């Protein structure tokens with residue numbers, strides 16, 4: 001359950017510099033105050049003046065320090081009041097803490113909020129990263145004026161990558177900014193429509209999911225991983241490495257792949273290793289299969305040492321003799337092409353192969369074949 005916040009969002013667009021004394025915040029936020037009080041942190045600054053919070057009054061009251069006390073003095077006839085230090089201390093929205101909860105509520109990879117260089121009034125708060133290598137910046141602004149929001153959108157669009165811009169409401173989104181967002185295939189999210197108070201934490205309002213919020217953006221920018229048919233890529237979660245991967249051959253054309261908690265059964269075509277002309281497995285797939293067999297045969301080698309030696313030599317460059325030189329070079333080339341094909345498909349950086357003893361090499365990932373599949 002998440003409670004809709006009625007006054008917070010527009011208040012954030014109205015408060016200059018996101019700063020005010022506690023009574024100003026309370027009066028602006030009303031019933032929402034409690035839900036966000038944790039973000040209103042005291043600064044070192046004492047307010048010089050405050051707006052009258054008496055009903056119907058618009059006068060500005062001066063804050064005067066007098067004999068160790070703070071006095072709120074009205075030029076217009078309200079009664080002078082004594083205030084505590086906290087009451088006249090400017091409290092500012094903790095943008096970092098606020099942004100962290102917003103990012104979490106939207107299922108984003110949160111980053112410490114930092115000002116976007118050369119674009120005033122906007123923070124980068126995280127990344128939308130559905131898969132490895134697919135990463136889009138997510139920015140937060142509190143701009144309440146169309147001109148300011150317009151210049152934020154201009155500045156972000158100039159960086160020529162699609163982005164996600166979050167603002168408290170849509171009220172400052174003018175037509176020009178909306179058009180530019182559309183032209184750059186970027187996404188605008190309005191917090192009042194999506195986020196509420198979920199028991200002391202900002203969280204998505206009922207009926208919304210992070211996947212739903214980003215569905216259209218995702219479809220526009222991220223190719224669909226396919227299990228069968230055309231070449232695509234694996235839905236690799238961000239931050240995984242080659243050592244997290246396991247490939248198990250089920251038969252000569254099919255593997256079971258496990259990576260970062262995701263499992264798929266794939267054939268060579270789905271992994272982008274089909275021969276373009278006749279759709280049969282290409283040389284890279286054949287090498288992958290050969291390596292899987294070798295791994296399996298390594299276990300069997302105690303029973304049948306001759307098989308072990310033959311297949312070990314296939315990849316053991318140090319041990320290879322001159323007569324096998326050509327074959328060895330062919331394998332080295334195929335190994336490079338296979339490494340490239342695996343990087344393309346899994347979107348993981350670095351070499352999937354590692355040098356092993358005696359000048360040979362092996363895979364950094366688990367590669368094997370099911371019993372009886374050879």
Ligand SMILES: [Zn+2]
Pocket residue numbers: 052057059060061074075076077078
């Ligand atoms: Zn007054």
